[in-house]
Amino acid sequence: MKKILLIVVLTAVLSCNKKEEKAHPHDHPHTMESETTYKNPNNPLDKLTYASKIDFSCNMDISKYGVSDTVTYKGKLYGFCSSVCKDDFMKKPDEYLAKNQK
Template sequence: MRKIILIAGVAFVFSCNKKDAKKHPHDHPHTMDSEATYKDPNNPLNKLTYASNMDFACNMDVSKYGVSDTLTYKGKLYGFCSTVCKNDFMKKPDEFLEKNQK
């Protein structure tokens, strides 16, 4: 009986340790680990040079996952994974930039 309880306990522990995909912090459909979100080579926004490879609103690597929206702020071009992230950044751009420059 103890062996059955021990086996059930070990199985329960391992079943709870499933690695979830890294979810995007904003409410849109892609995750940051999904193959489907890798950048599209045909998207002209992915061919531009940005001030940073990071979407400052969600910390997604846009050089890896691609850009779907852009913003020029203080003479620098920033790429974002979504309009949601761009709008979030626009609310307090200096705060995002300062936080991510450290």
């Protein structure tokens, strides 16, 4: 009985220690910690200067993972990891900006 209990406890502990990838909050083909999402050195959007290094919609670090879409809002340029995130931001931009300026 003690051996069975020990096996159950070890199994539970080992399954809890698995590193989970942080999934992207939108339906994207990548995750936020995937090595394949690092910036493409040939992407001209990655060479621009943005008002923030964070995609306000999903909180992805665009300075690390790159930009695939942009928008200018109130005279500032914002970068996004995807058009899905840009569209989400544009639904309520002032709310996103207020939330991220804390």
